[in-house]
Amino acid sequence: MNGSCRPGRAWKAVRADERFSAEAKDMGIQYGTGHYWPRGEKEEGLALTLQQTTRARGALPIVLACVCEEGPGVGRTDGGTRFCMRLTDWFYERALERWSRERMPDLTILSGELSREREEAFFSAAGILCAGQHFLLFRRGRARVFLLNRRFLRPHLKEIDLPREGSGRWALEEGELQQGLGILLETDGFSRGVTGEERLACLAVDERSWGQRLESRLSELGRMGESRGAGGAAVFVVTR
Secondary structure, three states, X not given: OEEEEEOOOEEEEEEOOOXXXXXXXXXXXXXXXXEEOOOHHHHOOEEEEEEEEEOOOOOOEEEEEEEEEEOOOOOOOOHHHHHHXXXXXXXXXXXXHHHOOOOOOOOOHHHHHHHOOOOOOOEEEEEEEEXXXXXXXXXXXXXEEEEEXXXXXXXXXXXXXXXXXXXXXXXXXXXXXXXXXXXXXXXXXXXXXXXXXXXXXXXXXXXXXXXXXXXXXXXXXXXXXXXXXXXXXXXXEEEO
């Protein structure tokens, strides 16, 4: 795992292959991933984890991604950092081991981990857990989630309106992903710097180029927001 940690400021851990997994071709779906992380002072108060792997038995593609941001005006509580670190540990120490014994992983076991998080922790977060075609989205606070649909002639981007139940509560949604879809996770700071049209223009590239250009496209979008004084982190997960 490639990781960087500065206590009280920011934390990032990434273990992912931008290319689509050749070992997963027989499973009917493949994942490509990319992330954006700002530099310098703009990374303060942010946390990000992106973990992508293929289960040894059955070559089931599995992805965990989450972005967190401390709430405005509450100081540096490190709630998002601690959560991302625990989430990453849970993924490797408990989830993967359990799923290696299951034909179809039960993604709802993540709900138990989320329920352990104190409601008074002042951070926003958006994340997704994918195993094969199944997914579980989770969100709290001001973080945002977008769906990019490339299954039709014209790509379409829309925000996924998970129910807002208060800044300390988690909103969850589970289902199945199809080929040709993308999920964009953004912190509030990242969202404030770009428009929907700019998201679509940067991310709706030809499907054959997704594996090579995810990171550069997302970076282009992030730099656009930074030029306007915004800052934040984002993760893009796409299927084919």
